[in-house]
Amino acid sequence: MKDRIQDVRQAADVLHDVLQPFGYDYLQIDDGYEQEPIGTPAHWLHPNAKFPAGLDGLERDIAGRGLVPGIWTNACFGDSAYVFAHPTEFVTTADGAPAYGNWVGYVMDASNPATLDHLVRPVYDSLARMGWGYYKLDALRHLRYEGYNSHADYFRARGLDRETVFRGFVQAVRHAIGPRAFLLACWGIRPELIGLVDAVRVGTDGFGYGGFSEYNSYNNVVWRNDPDHIQLAAPDAYRAATLASLTGSLLMLTDRPELYRTARAEIAKRTAPVLFTRPEQLYDVDPSRSALVGRAATEVSGSGPRAFDADQRLTVPxxxxxxxxxxxxxxxxxxxxxxxxxxxxxxxxxxxxxxxxxxxxxxxxxxxxxxxxxxxxxxxxxxxxxxxxx
Structure with missing residues (x-):
């Protein structure tokens, strides 16, 4: 199996040499380092064979080049053996079986302090001690929709507010990583997490333009809007990078590192640094999505964009x-x-x-x-x- 740490080092070298002088300071690794089944702290903190130097070594490689190390994590849980050995740490169905949902797996019950103490805090405490400074927390929509909203009776029977429990999950993450680390909630509009997260991926996978006009009043007021990654190799790279930068949105790149040593790097250089700008409007240019944001409280499926998630299309000229x-x-x-x-x-x-x-x-x-x-x-x-x- 290929040692993927060399790929990360190559990306860090190119970023340091070519783009860091223009303000690109973060390098985030994504899904693929964790062990399967996903969920327990050991499987998060001790990566698979593709990363033999471990996460602490990976963090040092990135930070050693003057970059802020970023890491992908997930609210999904897939280790059935752990679930059946610790049933009280998970949401259950009416017949007492562990609840299970698409893209979230077994549903961690954040109302139980043991769940947070055994499954959440150890992961993020350890990552913070290693020095990771940027966190993408994925599958939050599925924890909320397929997990908590789909099992409303479980929380109602215990006198618990689902939103408070959901927020408590992310509060545990925020407390562990500290107030200065950057926390990106992914994906879809997450009104429950105002004040806890630094940014929200407002639409589905792939760069989306809709959030620039549908949630412009939120950007850098409620949180920083993330339209998802930009590929400089894509035909719309100039347009995507321009609008992300001009609106003060999150600007993240994803390409093969060697591309950044070509003329396409001009796009990234000339659209940086992104200014922390706030919208002049107190309203959304297109309120058709934000007007429906209250539906997040009862939505039970995160399969694809919901009516209140930001659109992908470019509609404002x-x-x-x-x-x-x-x-x-x-x-x-x-x-x-x-x-x-x-x-x-x-x-x-x-x-x-x-x-x-x-x-x-x-x-x-x-x-x-x-x-x-x-x-x-x-x-x-x-x-x-x-x-x-x-």
């Missing part, structure tokens, strides 16, 4: 970021297309239409000139699929 500093002010406008955007009126951007403005296109490095009232952005480069004016 213009994105505006106003930057004000004591020495200068800018309006930065991203355009992705649409016939109704072939003329940009300054008044629509909140600018004084009686003044003249210089307009510069960022990606092509082109000064369009000085304009009054409005300007014509011209055609969008089909390779980049986006324009940025400032």
């Amino acid at each position: 213009l994105y505006l970021l106003d930057v004000s500093r004591p020495f200068e002010r800018w309006s930065v406008l991203a355009r992705t297309g649409g016939a109704d955007t072939d003329r940009i009126r300054f008044a629509d951007l909140g600018l004084d239409p009686d003044r003249a403005y210089l307009v510069f296109e960022f990606w092509s490095r082109t000064l369009l000139g000085a304009f009054h009232t409005e300007f014509a952005p011209g055609p969008i480069d089909p390779v980049r699929q986006v324009q940025v004016f400032c």
Whole structure:
């Protein structure tokens, strides 16, 4: 079996050499290091044969290159032998059998202190002591939907509030990793976790554009929105990286490391660092999803996006970021297309239409000139699929 630590070291070397100078400081390993069946602390903390140096050695390799080590974890539990040996640590059905759900496996009962003491805290206490500083906590929607909501009678019979129990699971993680570690909740809108998590993957797997307009009022107010990873090798890489950066969203890359030594790295370099920006609107541009967020309290299936999860589609053509500093002010406008955007009126951007403005296109490095009232952005480069004016 191949030693995958060499792959991580290669990625760390490239990230350190090429992208860290531009603000890319985190390197997160994903699913694949843990032992099966998933769930017990030993199977999380002592990785499989693909990582013979162990997680502590892996953390040192990443941190030794000046990067923040990040790690994927999961709320799923699959070790049936442990479940039947410790039945009180798991949710049960009406007939007393261990509850089991898609993508969550056996359902850990976070209302039982023993569950947290035996299965949750040991994992995250140990990872924190090793030095891991970024945590992606996956399958939370399934713990909530297939786990707790689907077995509402279990909690009702014990006088327990499901949301409080669910929140208690993540509180145990947060307490173990400390307030300074970055915690990403994955995936789907998680209103129960406000104040506990730093970011939420607002849509399904694969980069999604919908959250930029459907949950824009949440971004960097409630949490930082994560549209999921960007592939610089993908056709829409310029557009995806531009909008993630301009909106102040989480920007994570996933490609073969050697790609970052090619010209495609320009995309990542020129869209970094991501500013911690807050939305000017107190509302969502498209409220069709956020208006339904209350359904998370009763949803029983996390199979695919729910009506309140962020969409994947690109539906809004213009994105505006106003930057004000004591020495200068800018309006930065991203355009992705649409016939109704072939003329940009300054008044629509909140600018004084009686003044003249210089307009510069960022990606092509082109000064369009000085304009009054409005300007014509011209055609969008089909390779980049986006324009940025400032």
